[in-house]
Amino acid sequence: MAEETESTKTEPLKTAEEEFKKLEITEEEESELKLETSDHVTFMVEASIAMKFGAVQQYLEVSPAASASATAIPLHNVASRELILILEYYRMHDWVDAGERDLKEFDERFLKDLNYEELKELLLAANYLNVEKLFNFLTKSIANIIRNKDVEFVRTFFGIDNDYTPEEEAAYREENAWAGVKFV
Amino acid sequence: MEEGLSTCEAKFQKLNDDSHEDRIGNLPDEIVQHILSLLPTKYAVRTSVLSRRWHSQWMFVTNLDFSEFAPNMNQKRSLFMDFVDRVIAIRKPLDLNIFALACKVFTDASRTNSWVCAAVKHNVQHLLLVLHQIHLEPLELPHCLFTCNTLKKAVIMADILLKLPSSIHFSNLKLLTLQYVVFPGNESTQRLFSGLPVLEELTLDRCCWWYVEAVTIALPMLKKLDITENVADCDNCRFFIIAENLKSFYYIGTLRNDYCIYDSVSLGGGLMGLCGTNDIGESSRQREVAYRADRLLRGISCVKELMLTPYAFEVLTYSKELYACMPVLYKLTYLGFLSLGTAINFGCGTLAKFLQKLPCLELLVFQSGICLSGNHEEGSWILDPVPCCFSSHLKFIRVSQFCGTDGELQVVKSLLKHAEILLQMDIVCHHEKFSGGLERERDVLKQLQMLSRASTYCTITFS
Numbered sequence: 001m002a003e004e005t006e007s008t009k010t011e012p013l014k015t016a017e018e019e020f021k022k023l024e025i026t027e028e029e030e031s032e033l034k035l036e037t038s039d040h041v042t043f044m045v046e047a048s049i050a051m052k053f054g055a056v057q058q059y060l061e062v063s064p065a066a067s068a069s070a071t072a073i074p075l076h077n078v079a080s081r082e083l084i085l086i087l088e089y090y091r092m093h094d095w096v097d098a099g100e101r102d103l104k105e106f107d108e109r110f111l112k113d114l115n116y117e118e119l120k121e122l123l124l125a126a127n128y129l130n131v132e133k134l135f136n137f138l139t140k141s142i143a144n145i146i147r148n149k150d151v152e153f154v155r156t157f158f159g160i161d162n163d164y165t166p167e168e169e170a171a172y173r174e175e176n177a178w179a180g181v182k183f184v
Numbered sequence: 185m186e187e188g189l190s191t192c193e194a195k196f197q198k199l200n201d202d203s204h205e206d207r208i209g210n211l212p213d214e215i216v217q218h219i220l221s222l223l224p225t226k227y228a229v230r231t232s233v234l235s236r237r238w239h240s241q242w243m244f245v246t247n248l249d250f251s252e253f254a255p256n257m258n259q260k261r262s263l264f265m266d267f268v269d270r271v272i273a274i275r276k277p278l279d280l281n282i283f284a285l286a287c288k289v290f291t292d293a294s295r296t297n298s299w300v301c302a303a304v305k306h307n308v309q310h311l312l313l314v315l316h317q318i319h320l321e322p323l324e325l326p327h328c329l330f331t332c333n334t335l336k337k338a339v340i341m342a343d344i345l346l347k348l349p350s351s352i353h354f355s356n357l358k359l360l361t362l363q364y365v366v367f368p369g370n371e372s373t374q375r376l377f378s379g380l381p382v383l384e385e386l387t388l389d390r391c392c393w394w395y396v397e398a399v400t401i402a403l404p405m406l407k408k409l410d411i412t413e414n415v416a417d418c419d420n421c422r423f424f425i426i427a428e429n430l431k432s433f434y435y436i437g438t439l440r441n442d443y444c445i446y447d448s449v450s451l452g453g454g455l456m457g458l459c460g461t462n463d464i465g466e467s468s469r470q471r472e473v474a475y476r477a478d479r480l481l482r483g484i485s486c487v488k489e490l491m492l493t494p495y496a497f498e499v500l501t502y503s504k505e506l507y508a509c510m511p512v513l514y515k516l517t518y519l520g521f522l523s524l525g526t527a528i529n530f531g532c533g534t535l536a537k538f539l540q541k542l543p544c545l546e547l548l549v550f551q552s553g554i555c556l557s558g559n560h561e562e563g564s565w566i567l568d569p570v571p572c573c574f575s576s577h578l579k580f581i582r583v584s585q586f587c588g589t590d591g592e593l594q595v596v597k598s599l600l601k602h603a604e605i606l607l608q609m610d611i612v613c614h615h616e617k618f619s620g621g622l623e624r625e626r627d628v629l630k631q632l633q634m635l636s637r638a639s640t641y642c643t644i645t646f647s
Contacts, residue, residue: 120211123211124211124212124215127212127215139218139219140222142219143219143220143222143223146219146223146227147224148227151230151233151234154231154234155234155235158211158216158234159210160237160238162234162235163235163236163237164235164236169233172232172233172239176229176230176232176233
């Protein structure tokens with residue numbers, strides 16, 4: 001059946017199709033990897049970017065077949081909304097034309113668009129994926145956020161329940177008198 | 185920095201959905217510790233009052249940063265000193281990436297030294313020490329520091345006479361910055377510069393060389409050397425610099441010291457920032473400075489891109505015999521005059537002579553502006569002799585701080601007339617000083633566009 005329909009096609013259409021196939025092949029040589037997030041969304045990601053993810057590298061070391069086959073590489077601890085952000089970050093930082101200023105502006109905007117919960121979620125995802133550049137950027141950003149803040153802010157930021165007795169807390173504040181001067 | 189990235193085990197174990205919700209509020213310890221490592225240590229230690237779980241998190245930090253300057257006042261100072269002691273004592277014995285300390289030493293050298301020793305013991309890689317001493321007493325940093333083989337970068341800012349140990353060998357040190365340091369005698373200073381086998385970047389910023397007559401800096405891996413002299417000091421040290429892989433050389437000062445540079449064949453960029461001070465103006469130093477400037481220029485004669493202060497250029501004319509045989513900078517493609525100082529005077533003929541020694545010059549930039557003074561009848565000045573690069577290489581000229589005087593116009597006219605393959609001439613006006621104001625600016629632009637050009641492809645921009 002298929003062959004018959006094939007043969008009925010006119011010559012120019014055939015060549016066009018072949019051209020198209022060739023194009024597809026070259027695109028495949030550009031090569032993409034299929035990644036599946038924890039909420040079962042699959043992404044086709046440029047290999048050049050996906051291979052920056054330590055977790056993907058490791059997966060391929062264990063099961064090299066996944067790079068060629070249609071099986072998706074599972075990312076159990078990354079949700080689709082985080083992967084989208086991570087890809088946005090890496091596509092920007094991978095872009096050859098991006099100047100230092102562009103990247104700085106991008107980073108600032110990227111950070112501004114995240115609330116604290118999203119920031120921590122993304123950090124966990126970056127840690128799981130083992131993406132060093134983003135991990136360093138996020139930890140540095142969090143350090144800057146908490147740097148000069150008082151104890152209550154830092155507790156809220158990290159979602160910490162204070163399980164000290166008032167006496168204990170007073171004692172530890174005393175102990176760190178030098179470090180704590182700013183929040184007495 | 186990778187410590188924070190969790191190890192591969194458990195990576196592919198799926199966390200169930202409950203723990204997925206749960207982990208939001210609870211970053212794993214190794215990430216918390218990584219974040220705490222990025223904070224100045226006092227902020228990291230402070231988190232011990234947050235909750236029980238956080239009580240000892242800071243003890244796993246891999247950076248110790250006490251670089252917020254320590255207080256001088258007695259009571260606060262002793263709190264600070266005790267704090268550092270305590271932190272170093274109870275931090276977990278993990279390898280240190282960064283150790284940074286800024287404080288006045290006073291009589292506490294043994295304590296500050298014990299901290300540096302602790303850093304060395306924990307295989308510190310990056311060290312920043314900012315130390316101050318009121319009196320000019322020598323400071324003896326711990327000997328273990330000078331043989332530390334994990335150290336990759338060291339920055340020491342200390343207006344202190346260093347006492348150097350007999351054994352110095354930094355087997356992995358790539359970057360060394362010394363600021364305000366007072367070097368001891370010849371031998372011990374030489375020991376320091378002989379103990380840096382893999383050093384790639386060296387910065388000597390306003391150090392004091394009173395006690396040093398000569399030192400050899402022979403560093404085969406050195407790529408970048410920055411020297412800034414302490415203008416007010418009475419240094420008189422002779423440097424022999426042998427660095428066959430040197431890519432960039434920056435010098436700013438008044439040639440209090442003498443620099444002989446050898447083998448700098450791969451030099452890319454150089455800056456000779458000679459500052460004019462009154463004392464050079466005295467004839468007693470003129471000759472010496474001229475000789476030293478000449479020697480320095482010969483030392484970097486392989487340079488491809490060179491920035492000069494107008495004064496450095498002027499100094500080269502102080503000695504007649506040297507002026508007669510200026511070195512050829514046969515690789516130089518870019519020459520820029522920094523805007524520090526006066527406009528370059530074409531009238532004295534030195535520039536034309538200097539340009540002749542630059543056969544491959546492609547770009548010529550006068551940030552300091554140009555002028556024409558001396559005895560020239562109106563319109564009589566010409567560029568003579570015409571440098572050979574004008575017919576073979578020179579493609580771009582930029583003149584900043586252009587004021588539109590007749591002298592400047594004459595120079596521009598002459599440059600355009602002789603630069604045969606020039607592609608572009610940029611003229612940037614000094615709008616405040618422009619003689620005759622906006623009206624005349626328009627007039628001058630018209631005149632410029634009418635000038636005849638040797639190169640048919642040449643465009644002129646005027647702003």
